[in-house]
Amino acid sequence: MQPKFCARCGHALEMRQAEDHHVRPVCPACGYVVYLNPPIAVGVIAERADGKIALVLRGENPGKGLWGLPAGFMEIDETVEQAALRECFEETGLTVELRDLWGVWSFNHKEKQTSGVLVLYVARIIGGEPRAGSDSVAVKFVAPDEISDDWLAFSTHREALARWRKQRAASDA
Ligand SMILES: [Zn+2]
Known part of the structure; x- marks a missing residue:
């Protein structure tokens, strides 16, 4: 499941292309990138x-x-x-x-x-x-x-x- 809010500052996350070119949930306020890995x-x-x-x-x-x-x-x-x-x-x-x-x-x-x-x-x-x-x-x-x-x-x-x-x-x- 995709996270909706930044774990670091609480701002709503956006789907953006991260520096590694994958589209990932990124926090537009603090720049935190969420890397989703399988359990x-x-x-x-x-x-x-x-x-x-x-x-x-x-x-x-x-x-x-x-x-x-x-x-x-x-x-x-x-x-x-x-x-x-x-x-x-x-x-x-x-x-x-x-x-x-x-x-x-x-x-x-x-x-x-x-x-x-x-x-x-x-x-x-x-x-x-x-x-x-x-x-x-x-x-x-x-x-x-x-x-x-x-x-x-x-x-x-x-x-x-x-x-x-x-x-x-x-x-x-
Ligand atoms: Zn944030």
Whole structure:
């Protein structure tokens, strides 16, 4: 969402070509330029010893009533790895150990003028009891071949899990 007022002096912002030639919100009173950058979401494919992974039922929009991987936005005072561990614990009650970086996904909705980045890790569950929390209202464990794309709230999670299923199928063959 575009900011309307200058965070430094409170004057109304205008869309202008900034010095780097991008059109950006600029404050005509004090010259402050607003650089809009995408938020970074971080999540995990949290695997149990039996190969099943944790999905969370979303209690909030976007995607309310649909399932997703435990994931959320990185805070200003943490690293990507810390965000992954925190989000997993908040949404599932599970403690995990990060193994591999599974991938980085991004999207850009031109009409909505938004973009975002999702960083996903594969993680091993090492403790805790499953319980929903934060913006998740249920936790369940599913095997790779049990996951239906229709359940999932986000295309990035669908893509990440499609690749995960393919890799698991290949390693079982
Ligand atoms: Zn200003």
